[in-house]
Amino acid sequence: MDNQLQTVWGSVLGELEIVLSEANFQTWLKGTELTGLDGGKAIIYVPNIFTRQWIQDKYHTEILDAIRKIDPNINNVEYTTKKADAKGGSEQPKSRPDDNSIRMPIQKARQKYSNPNSEQSSIESYGEFRPNEKYKFNNFITGSSNKLAFSAAQLVSEKPGEMYNPLFLYGPAGVGKTHLLWAISNEIHARDPKMKILYSTSEEFINTFLSAIRKGEKFSNKYRSADVLLIDDMQFIAGKERTQEEFFHTFNALHQYNKQIVLCSDRPPKEIPTLEERLRSRFEWGMVADIQPPDFETRVAILMNKANTNSIDLGMDVAEFIATHIDNNIRELEGALTKVVAHSRLHGQPIDINTAQEVLGMYIQKTQVKVNAKTVLQKTADYYEISYNDITGTKRSREVVVPRQIAMFIMREELDMSFPRIAKSLGGKDHTTIMHGVNKISTQMARDSVMSQDIQSIKKLLVGQ
Amino acid sequence: MKVAIKVKNLLKAVNICSRLVSSRNSLEVLGNILIETEKNILKLSSTNLDLAITTKLGAKVEKEGKISIPARLLSELIGSISEDTLQLIADDSNLTLKGNGIHSRINGVSASEFPTLPKLSNTKSINFSSDEIKSNFEKVIASVSIDESRPVLAGVFFSIKSGEMVLAGTDSYRLSEIKSKCASKEEISCIIPVRTISEVLRLISTEEVKDIEIKIGESEISFVVGESQLISQLTEGKYPEYQKIIPETTTTTIECEKEKLVEAVKVSSVFARESSHGIALNVLKDELTIDAQTSDVGENTIKLPVKKNGKDASININAKYITDILSVVNDKTVVIGINDKLDPLLIKPKSKDGTEIHIIMPLRS
Numbered sequence A: 001m002d003n004q005l006q007t008v009w010g011s012v013l014g015e016l017e018i019v020l021s022e023a024n025f026q027t028w029l030k031g032t033e034l035t036g037l038d039g040g041k042a043i044i045y046v047p048n049i050f051t052r053q054w055i056q057d058k059y060h061t062e063i064l065d066a067i068r069k070i071d072p073n074i075n076n077v078e079y080t081t082k083k084a085d086a087k088g089g090s091e092q093p094k095s096r097p098d099d100n101s102i103r104m105p106i107q108k109a110r111q112k113y114s115n116p117n118s119e120q121s122s123i124e125s126y127g128e129f130r131p132n133e134k135y136k137f138n139n140f141i142t143g144s145s146n147k148l149a150f151s152a153a154q155l156v157s158e159k160p161g162e163m164y165n166p167l168f169l170y171g172p173a174g175v176g177k178t179h180l181l182w183a184i185s186n187e188i189h190a191r192d193p194k195m196k197i198l199y200s201t202s203e204e205f206i207n208t209f210l211s212a213i214r215k216g217e218k219f220s221n222k223y224r225s226a227d228v229l230l231i232d233d234m235q236f237i238a239g240k241e242r243t244q245e246e247f248f249h250t251f252n253a254l255h256q257y258n259k260q261i262v263l264c265s266d267r268p269p270k271e272i273p274t275l276e277e278r279l280r281s282r283f284e285w286g287m288v289a290d291i292q293p294p295d296f297e298t299r300v301a302i303l304m305n306k307a308n309t310n311s312i313d314l315g316m317d318v319a320e321f322i323a324t325h326i327d328n329n330i331r332e333l334e335g336a337l338t339k340v341v342a343h344s345r346l347h348g349q350p351i352d353i354n355t356a357q358e359v360l361g362m363y364i365q366k367t368q369v370k371v372n373a374k375t376v377l378q379k380t381a382d383y384y385e386i387s388y389n390d391i392t393g394t395k396r397s398r399e400v401v402v403p404r405q406i407a408m409f410i411m412r413e414e415l416d417m418s419f420p421r422i423a424k425s426l427g428g429k430d431h432t433t434i435m436h437g438v439n440k441i442s443t444q445m446a447r448d449s450v451m452s453q454d455i456q457s458i459k460k461l462l463v464g465q
Numbered sequence B: 001m002k003v004a005i006k007v008k009n010l011l012k013a014v015n016i017c018s019r020l021v022s023s024r025n026s027l028e029v030l031g032n033i034l035i036e037t038e039k040n041i042l043k044l045s046s047t048n049l050d051l052a053i054t055t056k057l058g059a060k061v062e063k064e065g066k067i068s069i070p071a072r073l074l075s076e077l078i079g080s081i082s083e084d085t086l087q088l089i090a091d092d093s094n095l096t097l098k099g100n101g102i103h104s105r106i107n108g109v110s111a112s113e114f115p116t117l118p119k120l121s122n123t124k125s126i127n128f129s130s131d132e133i134k135s136n137f138e139k140v141i142a143s144v145s146i147d148e149s150r151p152v153l154a155g156v157f158f159s160i161k162s163g164e165m166v167l168a169g170t171d172s173y174r175l176s177e178i179k180s181k182c183a184s185k186e187e188i189s190c191i192i193p194v195r196t197i198s199e200v201l202r203l204i205s206t207e208e209v210k211d212i213e214i215k216i217g218e219s220e221i222s223f224v225v226g227e228s229q230l231i232s233q234l235t236e237g238k239y240p241e242y243q244k245i246i247p248e249t250t251t252t253t254i255e256c257e258k259e260k261l262v263e264a265v266k267v268s269s270v271f272a273r274e275s276s277h278g279i280a281l282n283v284l285k286d287e288l289t290i291d292a293q294t295s296d297v298g299e300n301t302i303k304l305p306v307k308k309n310g311k312d313a314s315i316n317i318n319a320k321y322i323t324d325i326l327s328v329v330n331d332k333t334v335v336i337g338i339n340d341k342l343d344p345l346l347i348k349p350k351s352k353d354g355t356e357i358h359i360i361m362p363l364r365s
Helices: A003-019 A022-029 A049-070 A097-114 A147-158 A177-191 A202-214 A241-256 A277-283 A296-309 A316-325 A330-347 A353-367 A373-383 A388-392 A398-415 A419-425 A431-447 A449-463 B007-018 B071-080 B130-141 B194-207 B258-269 B319-328
Strands: A033-038 A041-045 A076-080 A167-170 A197-201 A228-232 A260-265 A287-290 B002-006 B032-038 B041-047 B051-058 B060-063 B066-070 B085-090 B094-098 B103-107 B124-129 B155-161 B164-170 B174-181 B188-193 B211-216 B220-225 B228-233 B252-257 B278-284 B287-294 B298-305 B307-310 B313-318 B333-338 B345-349 B356-360
Touching: A003 A022, A003 A033, A003 A049, A022 A049, A041 A049, A049 A076, A049 B228, A147 A167, A147 A177, A147 A260, A147 A287, A167 A177, A177 A197, A177 A228, A177 A260, A197 A202, A202 A228, A202 A241, A241 A260, A241 A277, A296 A316, A296 A330, A316 A330, A316 A353, A330 A353, A373 A388, A373 A398, A373 A419, A373 A449, A388 A398, A398 A419, A398 A431, A398 A449, A419 A431, A431 A449, B002 B007, B007 B032, B007 B041, B007 B051, B007 B071, B007 B085, B007 B194, B032 B071, B051 B194, B066 B071, B066 B094, B071 B103, B124 B130, B130 B155, B130 B164, B130 B174, B130 B194, B130 B211, B155 B194, B174 B319, B188 B194, B188 B228, B194 B220, B194 B228, B252 B258, B252 B298, B258 B278, B258 B287, B258 B298, B258 B319, B258 B333, B278 B319, B278 B333, B313 B319, B319 B345, B319 B356
Parallel strands: A041 A076, A167 A260, A167 A287, A197 A228, A228 A260
Antiparallel strands: A033 A041, B002 B060, B002 B085, B032 B041, B032 B066, B041 B051, B051 B228, B085 B094, B094 B103, B124 B211, B155 B164, B155 B188, B164 B174, B174 B356, B211 B220, B220 B228, B252 B307, B252 B333, B278 B287, B278 B313, B287 B298, B333 B345, B345 B356
16 A cells, blocks of 8 residues: 555554554454545555445544645545555455454365365466466666576567477576566466466477377377467486477477567476477577586575565675585575574574574584595596496596595595595505596586586485495 | 344254354354344344354344354254243343243343454445355365365355356366356356355255355455355455366367266276275267276276267266265256367357356376
């Protein structure tokens, strides 16, 4: 409600409250609002027709007098049960103050009963785009790591099908790919609700396709009828040849009619293994933009923004502390903030460095479970499906050497082991061999994102034990 | 006020009005029934500020007047006395009841404190056969949401256009729609709160009349059922555009005896103990197989013969939703339409020729 209107109405209510009994005031005037004050007429919203009738009959003169004390130009008051400019078409529960408190528990119980299991599909989500309010452009924090992707996404949402088609976004987990995908969908939907927007994960695409095949049906043209097709986690299509084939046709059909396609993956098209060449080249037709893990400043900005939207009083020092300790994944970053806030509320402590240290202490420890040289070797060997003896042995074939060097690299990087100690754990190699191996991996990693993904995955395996 | 009245008429009127009265009101007068004279009749009214009911009864009015009296007290008193006629005498704050042997005085509240009932503006008026409207309402409210946090779904969609009346109810997991011919030339589209409908249904069974009149204003609706009138607010908002989810054709269509299906689903639900009450319907050749299982209970399979058109199909569905719908379907034979596993399931009575349809959304597992 408009601030000025609220003030006017507040003082009118203040006057009436003195004249009326508490019960009368609560029953009839709670929940009313002044929604307009224009051209000599005041418009008052009342929660129901009974209230409207009563106020009109009983309090009209008092209300008019009180309003005229503030604005003498008003000579008429109108009462309405319609909230004209309410968001989403006044689908608002009628609020009657007194029995809301009573209704609430009943309502909750009812919801529990009436809100079915998550497997239950719903009419409203059937074949229709439902905006995901959480993810918008204006709550996406930009920094050098994601600027390109962000601007491309914005352009696409302004002119779907015209600018970059397809738009291919890639980056590691938890950097905001899905956020951008939803932001594009929301923006397009807001601009033109008639646009048929289809958001899907590649897994859903594959499943729909497979079930069509299994039943010997023609693949439903649900995807081909979209105006905007957004597919998340595109990398999972790798290796699924018939799905790729079907996607190829879908892609062509849409692209031909300038329908916007947006794809997301954890790696660029050329690094998705076993992706058919013709698809790969198509993915690169439009714009390929990467999103890197956020830098320190962006991380701080993300935390401050999150704190702001949730009205959390977060000091800069605390934000910086969290941002220093949690890097590269925004989900974890926000999770850490939530934990700190929850902890401070629970224990009645202020949100300060001490609390953060206390909470994240546990958190940091948890992510750094004790890992020794042996586990690194074992997990790396497991990851590449070679034996422990191979990785520590002397074989020089490529399948063994690369994993061995990666293990060296991880030991050096994560365990901070000296070169001679690494050499010892690998069955007494020369420490210069280790130096060479570590260097080789760190240079190659920068170029080869498959390898860097592999290393990330092995690190995760280590933590997850 | 001075009135003479038959006790049994008064009791009926008091019972109709008491239903709306709740004792949990901050405003004392809302727990009361308003009694007033209007020429030669007595009028009783009550409201809970969502709904209001007014009912009229014949009386011998000697002196006009009005007063409001606590509903519960009045209904307890009238319900327990065995007099035939009573005399009601009221001043501004007391009601005295005099019979052959009985003499009681009830403290009331001045009628001027009682809410004035809303006057309907710009009303459109339509008449219906009460049997028809009752059976139609009963069919759609089976699907209406009981969750009041979304008022639009806790209401029945009511529309009249080009001689056709459409009623629909949905809780977003299932949907029922009834179409019927309507002589009225009016165009109407509104949402009636389901609580209002329940009250109307009760009124129809109490009043035993052949026709009822519905008056629709800008934001309010009124039902005139015999001597009683119910006034309610309409639900504000836009009803979901449900029409597009109703499948025009189905790739599998089966017909089966309703009673057999009811029985089979009932048996299966014994084994559908998970929160989703999931059962699997499998159509294979000319047989419908219903499977249900819960890991710590056991499992069950039941088969029944069906007449099939189209191909074989299978779908997972909440058993409770099927039973709910079958309980309102009034036909010996039901038709079930299935498309894909994740597409809506269609149930309709065979004889109704598409004027009555029910939709259930499947389970995703």
